[in-house]
Each structure stands twice: as structure tokens, then as C-alpha cells.
Amino acid sequence: MVQVLERCTDGLQERESSRSFFDAIGRPDLKEKITPQSPIVSFSMEAAIPDGSYAGGLGILERCKYFQAGKDGIPYVLVTPVYATRGRQEGAVEIGIYGTEENRFRSYHREYPFDPEGSAWGTSEWNQDVLVRTNGHTTRFGLFTQEAGSAKVFGLFEPGIGSLYQAAQDSSHRMYQQVVLGFGGFRSLQAKGIKPSVYLINESASVFVALANLDDTCNNGVPFEQALESVRGETMYINHTLEQAAEAEVSRDILEEYAIGNMTSLDAANWLRGLIDGNNGIIRLNTLALALSGTRLGVSKLHTQIANGERETAEGILVYFKDHEGNKIKFEHDTNGIFMETWVQEGFMNLYKKEKAIDVFDLPTPDYQERIDRLDGKKLREIKEIARRELREFLTTRKDQYGEPIKIEEGAKIASWAKRFVDYKRPHLLFNDVRRLAYLLESENMHILMSGKYGGDNFSHIFGLVDKNPVLKKRVHFVQGYDVDVAQKMVTGSDVWLNTPVVGKEACGTSWMKAIGNLTILISTEDGGVADITPPAYLEIGGDFDSEQQHFIYSQLVRAARIVDDKDEDSTWTSFTKGQLKAYLPVISGARMMRDYILKGFPEESQESRVSQDVEETVFSTNGHGYSPWVNGTVS
Structure with missing residues (x-):
């Protein structure tokens, strides 16, 4: 891991007096738009970074994006929970089980507590505490950070957050973890004075950052419809499974307790309630992600075609993603890549x-x-x-x-x-x-x-x-x-x-x-x-x-x-x-993947980018941070 961090630093030194990544992809204008205070920000429930937690390919992918951005000088922040409990799978063949001649492989999942203090996460910045309200209670989170080249990681920790993907998809604890990532992650960025240039939502579990952004934009006096259009313009939803039906359904009661309790804009909260009530009191987080994003990405050509109903599924049928009104949703594709410095x-x-x-x-x-x-x-x-x-x-x-x-x-x-x-x-x-x-x-x-x-x-x-x-x-x-x-x-x-x-x-x-x-x-x-x-x-x-x-x-x-x-x-x-x-x-190429994210997130002089820019100037014209009662203070 030390070698990877050194390569990120070496990559920046190698280009110290040469052209930037934005020059290389033909968009030098983005040097003024994607900056350390307005970086690309990716939200993920898992990340295979030093002392991070991951379950599979998504965590590995987030690692690749983080280190690729850091090496290439792209201002970038990865936001993820820091889990208090870690697990490791172990096992071996047990010979002659129960007095028979049958040998069986037994696996054991061992869990152990994890304290980020003094680990790769360093020391929490307690002066940058982040507050999140869930189920009627306000919880304080410590903010931990890591850094590789031009990229950073923001990690949110409190001992009760538990382990990665703890409990069932539709459980209250899973909802708690997702709200921590979304609302807590949004407030951690505010605490650092960061206004993302684009939000990458990885899987629907990360959707609550877009909801937090909508709530905050409305609180800053932006009319709701304009606020919604602005949030969509800067939100990219990346679906890594392309199986909409596999999503857990969430009830209004759960969302009231965990998500809406963190919102202070009545317009934004009522919009969310309307979505739920229009679907018989339940909603899939994937549906919410589609409603809050302007760009939707599949992670290969084939599966984007399947999501768009252009190719048959493995079962030989045509399906497509649809929004809360039943309209067909159009996905674009950005095939995943790898950080070659790690893997080659x-x-x-x-x-x-x-x-x-x-x-x-x-x-x-x-x-x-x-x-x-x-x-x-x-x-x-x-x-x-x-x-x-x-x-x-x-x-x-x-x-x-x-x-x-x-x-x-x-x-x-x-x-x-x-x-x-x-x-x-x-x-x-x-x-x-x-x-x-x-x-x-x-x-x-x-x-x-x-x-x-x-x-x-x-x-x-x-x-x-x-x-x-x-x-x-x-x-x-x-x-x-x-x-x-x-x-x-x-x-x-x-x-x-x-x-x-x-x-x-x-x-x-x-x-x-x-x-x-x-x-x-x-x-x-x-x-x-x-x-x-x-x-x-x-x-x-x-x-x-x-x-x-x-x-x-x-x-x-x-x-x-x-x-x-x-x-x-x-x-x-x-x-x-x-x-x-x-x-x-x-x-x-992981660099090609990052290029495609950037070009899709920043189409040249599009109407969406102009709307988002107008709203940004409205929200950040006073103190550079926007309004939030949740950072460094009490809830109003």
C-alpha cells in the first residue's frame, strides 16, 4: 500500500511542470471548475482503501478511482463510512465429520472491533464533528481522513455504526448506515468548506447525499423546481448491478424516522413524501436515485443495453429501468477500469x-x-x-x-x-x-x-x-x-x-x-x-x-x-x-474511466451546467458554505 501512495506522489511530481490531466483530455477549461474546493466527490458504502471495508467489486473499484485520481492530479474526494466492526472469513476442511468418512469444508466468519484512531485513518478532527439525526436521536460522528496525491478520503465513524452491510437491506440499521453516508457525508464536506463540482452516487444506497443536497439548496432560498433541476445537473447515478427488481423496498415510516428527520426544507420533505405516497407508501432507493440524478450510468456496454431494454436479459426477456411515473429511463455507459499501478x-x-x-x-x-x-x-x-x-x-x-x-x-x-x-x-x-x-x-x-x-x-x-x-x-x-x-x-x-x-x-x-x-x-x-x-x-x-x-x-x-x-x-x-x-x-484503463466520468459530468456548455452554475452562485454568494444547522452546532 505504501508503494501505491508513493506512486501517486511520484505521478504528481512527474507532471509538476507539464500539462494537466484536463489538458490531456482536451478540457483545459475544467481546471477552473474542478478544484480542491470543488472536487469530484464519490459516495460509496464500501472502499478497499487502507483500513477500509469492502465486500466485493464495488469496494475494489472505489479504490481504483481514488488512487487513479490521486496519481493524475484530479481533485477528488471519496466519502465512506468507517465501520466499527470488521470481519474475516476463515475455514478449513474438517476430516471425518460426525464419525463418518465425509470431509466437509467449514467456514467461520470472525468479527472483531475496530478503532480508527491511530490506524491508516489517523486521528479524528473532533473540531469538525458531524451531526446526524436518526429515529429521533442526534448522533455525533468523528471525521477521519486519508490522502493520496490530489485525492482524499473522508470517513465517518461512531462506535454504533456496526459492520459493512449489517442486517437486511430493508432493516432500520441498514437505513441508518445509508443516511450516515448521505447526510453525514454531505455535512462533512460542508464542514471542510467543500462544494462538489459533481456527485458520483455509487449504487442506490448512496442516494441520500443527493437528498441532503436538495434539502440544503432549498434552504438557501432557491425555488424547489430550480433546486431539483440543479441537484440533478450535478448528480451522476452509477448502477453497478442493473437489476432494479433486486432493490429492497423502504416504507414511509422508516424514511420519516431516518431521512426526513434530517431535512429542514418543507418543500424537499414533502416532495419525498409525495414520491412515497404515490407508490402505496413504499419506495425503492433506486427509484429515488433515478429521480434525483441527471446522468445515469451503466458500467459496461452490454449491461447498459440491457438496462435500456435494447438487449435481452439472461432469462431471454426485455426489461428496462423506469422512474416513479413509469417512464423509461435512459442509461449511458462508462465501463469500469482499473488503477494499473496497483494491479499490473x-x-x-x-x-x-x-x-x-x-x-x-x-x-x-x-x-x-x-x-x-x-x-x-x-x-x-x-x-x-x-x-x-x-x-x-x-x-x-x-x-x-x-x-x-x-x-x-x-x-x-x-x-x-x-x-x-x-x-x-x-x-x-x-x-x-x-x-x-x-x-x-x-x-x-x-x-x-x-x-x-x-x-x-x-x-x-x-x-x-x-x-x-x-x-x-x-x-x-x-x-x-x-x-x-x-x-x-x-x-x-x-x-x-x-x-x-x-x-x-x-x-x-x-x-x-x-x-x-x-x-x-x-x-x-x-x-x-x-x-x-x-x-x-x-x-x-x-x-x-x-x-x-x-x-x-x-x-x-x-x-x-x-x-x-x-x-x-x-x-x-x-x-x-x-x-x-x-x-x-x-x-x-482507469484513467480512461476517470476521463469518461469527467466528460459525462461536464458536457461542454450544456444547459444543465448553466442552470447548476446559476444556483451555485445563489447558494454560495454569502459565506461560501451554504446554510446547514447540522455542522458544528445544534439542530435548529
């Missing part, structure tokens, strides 16, 4: 920069494809071998499903799968024909690494099969304690990466992006961000059903092994992995 092996990154395939901002250069073609194949092989060795050494420090260190012999190939063990990601696809898989692994001298958040029947079934087959027991390894370090070593050192979601279910995914950046051969279905590029530049898992796709995955594993050994009829390892990188470099 240092040797590869240095070579990409030296040969000018990417510039100082990590943006692909205009002739990046030609420059990738010119990369020295021998040097690429040497770097990949270093990454393989580092992975093997790292695995000896981690435990497998039996609680033993993982030892893989030099020269063996490694294929990896690392995600949450949920049905639509299909970790089971590899194991539908265990005899064929065992023969393949042994004949090709290959090992399988699996890691990620696990549990449930899916996981137990897989490792039950593994345990019963002597070849799989030797060659299939579950890496316990999945974290950023495990993920980084797996994507850099693996020979093959497996991406097996049901087509139409994965909103984007980024593990495959990290693999491609590290010249790892990708075997994947055509889903999520992988489908941004056609025709496929990877080894595709074709077919419409599991029975067909399992055949593809086994045959593609064999072909991948031959490519690694330079024994494939059509491709060498160098030509194939270069081809993947040439196809996907603009897609995987």
Missing part, C-alpha cells in the same frame, strides 16, 4: 510506459497498438516468469482448504478463478466433469487456484468433489483470506484467468481486466465489460447451456496450455497476449 506487475508497467503505449496519466497513447506490437517478446517472457515465481513464493505463506501452505512446483501452469462464490458467477462450471478436469490438469501439468468470498452449498459441493478425487485434491487449491494482496499476486502470476458468469448477469467485472494487463490468457464468456470488444480477442466460452459451455472451458484450457508452451498452431504466447492487450487497453 511493475515490470510490465515500466515497459508500457517506456515504449509509450500509455502516457504519464495511464491513458493509452494514440498509436498504442503499434507500440504494443513493438514490445520485446523476450523481455515480456522474463517479466512474466518473475511474476510466476512471486506468486509461487507468496502461496507458501497462505493456507489452502486443508489449512496447509500451498506449494506449486516450478514449471507448472496456473489457472485462476477469484470471485464471490455465487450462482451466476458459476464457480461450479469447471467441475461438471471431474474426470475430464483431472485428466486435463495432470496431462497439461496445471493447477487451479480459487479464492474469494465463499460459503453455501455451491462452495461445499465443489470442494466435496475435489476432496474425493486424488488428482484434484493435489491440483485444486482454495486460497484462504482473500484480500487485495491475494488478488494482486493471482492476477500477475497466473498463466490463465477464468471468467465464467452467466451472460447477461455480470455488470462489468474487473478481475479479467487485471489479468489482461498482466499478459495472462483470458478464458471467458462474452459478458460484462468483456463484451465491449468484438470479435473476441480472448478464448471464448461459447454455447448457451452449462453442458455446452463446460465442453468449451475444458477445450480452451487445453489450448491455453499450448499457447503458454508456444505449441499452439495459430498463436504464440507473445502474439496472443499482445493481441488481448491491444484490443482491451482502452477498456481496462
Whole structure:
């Protein structure tokens, strides 16, 4: 982590006397609009930052955005709760359970208290306390901060906030956490004298910052309709799941106790009540996010098309997102990206920069494809071998499903799968024909690494099969304690990466992006961000059903092994992995992702931007902060 922070600082020093990121993307005018006091601000329930909490891809993505912005000199703030309870999943196979011959994998979720004081969060600025009212009580939050280059994190903490995603989606405690993020986050920015140039709402759980903004704008004397239009003009709603029906429904009673209790504008509060009452006393937070945002983003081309009703879902039906009046909502797409400094092996990154395939901002250069073609194949092989060795050494420090260190012999190939063990990601696809898989692994001298958040029947079934087959027991390894370090070593050192979601279910995914950046051969279905590029530049898992796709995955594993050994009829390892990188470099680039956020949030001289600017001048014409009874004082 220290290395990542140093790279952010180095990136700023490298450009000290050169052009800015805004110059590089053709918008120098934004240097006066996006500033340290008017930064881009992203709100998220989770973030995989130092001593942060995360459950999956959203937290990893927020980490990438934070460090990418910091490195590129983009004024940026990430707002997230600091959770008081942390958990870690552990486990091992228990032999001979209950006196039988059956071996079972048992997982244990261990929780422990967390005090941010003295951690990566430093010391709370108690003179910048933030007040949030919930269920008739006012709670005081300490404001903690982190910093990387031009980016900052604001973290809100109080001991009762609990753990990440504690309780059910529609529970009062979950609502409490979401209101803390929204209203508390908004007030923390006010406490620092920050007026965001644009708000990024990540998932509907972050919507309450837009409601807080609406309430505050109305309190500053702006007529309601103009205030609503202003809030929409500066709010970008990013949906990372694109399954509107999966949202929990929230009752008016819960919103009265937790959200409306924080509002002081009668117009704003009555507008919210009207939305709820118009929907039989309940509302989905996704519906509220659509009502308060002017720009709505999907996170890959395919899933944006599905959200817009332009492509069928995995179930073969057409659906689309709609607002509270039943009108069809139009999504734009900004495919997720990765912060390559974290996820791409240092040797590869240095070579990409030296040969000018990417510039100082990590943006692909205009002739990046030609420059990738010119990369020295021998040097690429040497770097990949270093990454393989580092992975093997790292695995000896981690435990497998039996609680033993993982030892893989030099020269063996490694294929990896690392995600949450949920049905639509299909970790089971590899194991539908265990005899064929065992023969393949042994004949090709290959090992399988699996890691990620696990549990449930899916996981137990897989490792039950593994345990019963002597070849799989030797060659299939579950890496316990999945974290950023495990993920980084797996994507850099693996020979093959497996991406097996049901087509139409994965909103984007980024593990495959990290693999491609590290010249790892990708075997994947055509889903999520992988489908941004056609025709496929990877080894595709074709077919419409599991029975067909399992055949593809086994045959593609064999072909991948031959490519690694330079024994494939059509491709060498160098030509194939270069081809993947040439196809996907603009897609995987975190700098490209940040550019697209900026260009969508700041369309040149649009009517929306003029309305928002007029309102901003009205609100901040007196003291530069706007009115709020919730910061550094008592509630009026």
C-alpha cells in the first residue's frame, strides 16, 4: 500500500511542470471548475482503501478511482463510512465429520472491533464533528481522513455504526448506515468548506447525499423546481448491478424516522413524501436515485443495453429501468477500469510506459497498438516468469482448504478463478466433469487456484468433489483470506484467468481486466465489460447451456496450455497476449474511466451546467458554505 501512495506522489511530481490531466483530455477549461474546493466527490458504502471495508467489486473499484485520481492530479474526494466492526472469513476442511468418512469444508466468519484512531485513518478532527439525526436521536460522528496525491478520503465513524452491510437491506440499521453516508457525508464536506463540482452516487444506497443536497439548496432560498433541476445537473447515478427488481423496498415510516428527520426544507420533505405516497407508501432507493440524478450510468456496454431494454436479459426477456411515473429511463455507459499501478506487475508497467503505449496519466497513447506490437517478446517472457515465481513464493505463506501452505512446483501452469462464490458467477462450471478436469490438469501439468468470498452449498459441493478425487485434491487449491494482496499476486502470476458468469448477469467485472494487463490468457464468456470488444480477442466460452459451455472451458484450457508452451498452431504466447492487450487497453484503463466520468459530468456548455452554475452562485454568494444547522452546532 505504501508503494501505491508513493506512486501517486511520484505521478504528481512527474507532471509538476507539464500539462494537466484536463489538458490531456482536451478540457483545459475544467481546471477552473474542478478544484480542491470543488472536487469530484464519490459516495460509496464500501472502499478497499487502507483500513477500509469492502465486500466485493464495488469496494475494489472505489479504490481504483481514488488512487487513479490521486496519481493524475484530479481533485477528488471519496466519502465512506468507517465501520466499527470488521470481519474475516476463515475455514478449513474438517476430516471425518460426525464419525463418518465425509470431509466437509467449514467456514467461520470472525468479527472483531475496530478503532480508527491511530490506524491508516489517523486521528479524528473532533473540531469538525458531524451531526446526524436518526429515529429521533442526534448522533455525533468523528471525521477521519486519508490522502493520496490530489485525492482524499473522508470517513465517518461512531462506535454504533456496526459492520459493512449489517442486517437486511430493508432493516432500520441498514437505513441508518445509508443516511450516515448521505447526510453525514454531505455535512462533512460542508464542514471542510467543500462544494462538489459533481456527485458520483455509487449504487442506490448512496442516494441520500443527493437528498441532503436538495434539502440544503432549498434552504438557501432557491425555488424547489430550480433546486431539483440543479441537484440533478450535478448528480451522476452509477448502477453497478442493473437489476432494479433486486432493490429492497423502504416504507414511509422508516424514511420519516431516518431521512426526513434530517431535512429542514418543507418543500424537499414533502416532495419525498409525495414520491412515497404515490407508490402505496413504499419506495425503492433506486427509484429515488433515478429521480434525483441527471446522468445515469451503466458500467459496461452490454449491461447498459440491457438496462435500456435494447438487449435481452439472461432469462431471454426485455426489461428496462423506469422512474416513479413509469417512464423509461435512459442509461449511458462508462465501463469500469482499473488503477494499473496497483494491479499490473511493475515490470510490465515500466515497459508500457517506456515504449509509450500509455502516457504519464495511464491513458493509452494514440498509436498504442503499434507500440504494443513493438514490445520485446523476450523481455515480456522474463517479466512474466518473475511474476510466476512471486506468486509461487507468496502461496507458501497462505493456507489452502486443508489449512496447509500451498506449494506449486516450478514449471507448472496456473489457472485462476477469484470471485464471490455465487450462482451466476458459476464457480461450479469447471467441475461438471471431474474426470475430464483431472485428466486435463495432470496431462497439461496445471493447477487451479480459487479464492474469494465463499460459503453455501455451491462452495461445499465443489470442494466435496475435489476432496474425493486424488488428482484434484493435489491440483485444486482454495486460497484462504482473500484480500487485495491475494488478488494482486493471482492476477500477475497466473498463466490463465477464468471468467465464467452467466451472460447477461455480470455488470462489468474487473478481475479479467487485471489479468489482461498482466499478459495472462483470458478464458471467458462474452459478458460484462468483456463484451465491449468484438470479435473476441480472448478464448471464448461459447454455447448457451452449462453442458455446452463446460465442453468449451475444458477445450480452451487445453489450448491455453499450448499457447503458454508456444505449441499452439495459430498463436504464440507473445502474439496472443499482445493481441488481448491491444484490443482491451482502452477498456481496462482507469484513467480512461476517470476521463469518461469527467466528460459525462461536464458536457461542454450544456444547459444543465448553466442552470447548476446559476444556483451555485445563489447558494454560495454569502459565506461560501451554504446554510446547514447540522455542522458544528445544534439542530435548529
